[in-house]
Amino acid sequence: MSDFLQQLQGFLAASPTPYHATANMAQSLQRAGYTFLPESEAWQMQAGGRYYTTRNGSSLVAWTLPKTAALETSGLRMVGAHTDSPCLKVKPKPELHRNDYHQLGVEVYGGVLLNPWFDRDLSMAGRVSYLNAAGQRCQNLIDFQRPIAVIPSLAIHLDREANKNRAINEQTYLPVILGQGAEAHDFKQMLTAQLAAQGVTDVTDILEYEVVLYDTQPPACIGMDQAFIASARLDNLLSCFIGLTALLEADSDMGTLLVCNDHEEVGSMSASGAQGPMLKQVLERMLPEPEARARMLAHSVLISADNAHGIHPNFADRHDENHGPLLNAGPVIKINANQRYATNSETSALFRHLAQLDGLPVQSFVVRSDMGCGSTIGPITAAELGVRTLDVGVPQFAMHSIRELAGVEDCTTLTTILRRFYTTTEV
Incomplete structure (x- = not known):
């Protein structure tokens, strides 16, 4: 088993609640040299610095500042996920x-x-x-x-x-x-x-x-060739771990940010949810001057990472026949005409291009036209900040079950794409 999978399984097993997940991510950030900035204290930041903060013990924002470029002209490469599970x-x-x-x-x-x-x-x-x-x-x-x-x-x-x-x-x-x-x-x-x-x-x-x-059943790689990972809380601790891994491995000269919000599964309307002010307040403290902050957001992109519905071979009729994602065939770009997902052609093209640079596969998901569509933190955060956004995710089975299933290869593929996103100069 690869180090990535061992660390992923360890993180899932040690994170039975959003509080544990946030504490575990904070420990990883501290080991990597990130400085904790309590919300209740004055913040001192410098170029090239690495920082993180938490709220309610269940939501976290981690970021790095550009080493040389001005933040208002280079923008932030942001990844979002959520810490809670049904x-x-x-x-x-x-x-x-x-x-x-x-x-x-x-x-x-x-x-x-x-x-x-x-x-x-x-x-x-x-x-x-x-x-x-x-x-x-x-x-x-x-x-x-x-x-x-x-x-x-x-x-x-x-x-x-x-x-x-x-x-x-x-x-x-x-x-x-x-x-x-x-x-x-x-x-x-x-x-x-x-x-x-x-x-x-x-x-x-x-x-x-x-x-x-x-x-209490621990996470496991299963299948004849161990192509799948089975665990509780894959939705959406898997995206939290992937986003964190990509951030720590990126070593980027650009401004990078990871936000992991609580309460997505119940609507995100809370002080620590995506519809709350946490991320906006972090950005305000990062760039206090409104004009500079507006320019920064215009140069920024947010990738909202939340798992997608893979096509179940026993229930294939529940999918649009051209948009049923397969496990281990690449991460999914989520698209919805009614803005239940924040993806548009510009942000989708960026993600596809990043994947192409490493020769990696990408799939598309559109819900059947006669079925309702779920949503993510993507549209909420886009509406709160006015930042360009797209929704992506690893395809999985049994979403919201006590034990879910995803493809091992998709996990590593999305990590590679997000790592490249964090280091790209053109967004």
């Missing part, structure tokens, strides 16, 4: 005790494909706010790592229509089972015990938490 989130008062079983109530985050969540070995991870022994308010990430929960399916004998017409009630079907017995499980006590197991032993009160369920 999942099940533990409710604020989750404890249930029914028929001798201890359960947790959960809330659905995003457009989850629910059926695959049944009969999986589930763990929990997230962020916890607490008071320490000194009365200070603190935060810490947690990850139980081991399987501690399950949502068992109802036996076919008790639901004869399960394979024909099964509707899942999110309120009643999805509470997870933790154990059984007369002694109730207090969820905040569970969090306190987990923090202690991670070395945080001075917790006096759990104030709040954001905790999600996740599948």
